[in-house]
Amino acid sequence: MTDQSSDRTIRWGILATGGIASRFAQDLTKVPGTVLAAVGSRTPSSAEAFAQRHGAARAHGSWEALAADPDVDIIYVATPHSHHHETALLCLRAGKPLLVEKAFTLDLATAQDLVSVARERELFLMEAMWTRTLPAILKAKELIADGAIGEVVGVQASFGIALDPGPEHRLRDPKLGGGALLDLGVYPVSFAQFLLGAPTQVRAWASLWPEGTDARTGMVLGFDSGAVATLYCGVGGDVRMATITGSTGKIDFPWGFHAPDRFVLHRDGAEPQQFDFDPTGLNYEAEEATRCLRAGKLESDLVPLSSTLAVMSTLDAVRAQIGVTYA
Structure with missing residues (x-):
């Protein structure tokens, strides 16, 4: 069972290595009680360069490897939105809570699919609508x-x-x-x-x-x-x-x-x-997701899944x- 103590360190993984991923990694350093544990990319060289640049403990040369990492508590999905459904579904099926960059998916049907899977598996899911x-x-x-x-x-x-x-x-x-x-x-x-x-x-x-x-x-x-x-x-x-x-x-x-x-x-x-x-x-969206994860919540009150679907x-x-x- 996942440790839900209020003071535990939350180990983040980042899926993708583009500009928004780099910004998230930089801002995550402002969130107390968190570490960047791992990064995943479709190419090992990209993952390794990102990990070295941002101090991630591990670099995975595939999305699947990141999703399977037992030392990652939550994953930030930072791919282009055309790939959000594919990558988020992969991570949810591997049992990982998620913060998914916006736009959440390409359409309502694929968004609803992610929400349904997260609820069935009792996993935290939140859109990264930082505003x-x-x-x-x-x-x-x-x-x-x-x-x-x-x-x-x-x-x-x-x-x-x-x-x-x-x-x-x-x-x-x-x-x-x-x-x-x-x-x-x-x-x-x-x-x-x-x-x-x-x-x-x-x-x-x-x-x-x-x-x-x-x-x-x-x-x-x-x-x-x-x-x-x-x-x-x-x-x-x-x-x-x-x-x-x-x-x-x-x-x-x-x-x-x-x-x-x-x-x-x-x-x-x-x-x-x-x-x-x-x-x-x-860092504010990362703080909210971290707070929810520590509290054992399945969604955020600030960015509820109902609002994402709406x-x-x-x-x-x-x-x-x-x-x-x-x-």
Whole structure:
């Protein structure tokens, strides 16, 4: 039986060796009571180089070897999202708890498959939607719950990057789950649904590349409460702003709403109030997963599996309307 003592060291494994994996390894050093025990890659040389660079105790030259490592308590899946279902399923079948990078999978069906397997095997599973674990986001939600801006009536969020990818770029490749929606759009959709729950209405429009993936997508979500979310994701212009509008005020994230270190609270009849926070990092999601594992929890309260599935459902609805399919 897994040791669930509150002070045990949690031994992490990282599956894949790309940029996000390196960032996670760096930020994991900020989480007390954790170690990077192992890394797994499809090539031994890549695993060995990553292990040497980040101080991992062991390097595995296959995903299967990492999943079978008895000295790994939890694995962070850092492959491109086109491979999340395959790699996560492999690890779950090997009995490993998981933190899976977002977007969680390519679609709702494969996301539900992972959730079902994790629940059947009583294994912890969490989407690495780090935004929901960050202090600024949690503080903003606390203020909203306390009535600081009244009832939330609208959410606006945009995430765009200044990039001009050629036809060979992964963002344009449907075989790799390309397009702005899963790379960038998952942030504004998750942000809106974190505040308002699952929408009852979804409307979407997009500009597509010749390959059939979306370069820019606009979304409008409607909610039972009467609130509306207007969301944007796109490649070709840099924007990362969000506003939460309430009946008696608003909260502005002037830059980087997906990873904010500040926001401004505007209340009717009062001077604006800025809230500042420490720099953000992937350590907050690692802390949450570590806390849950020590407590013997099967999912996170901050990033519950129901919310992950609800976001994937919305993304599926958007793709159906804009005509994007994945190989």
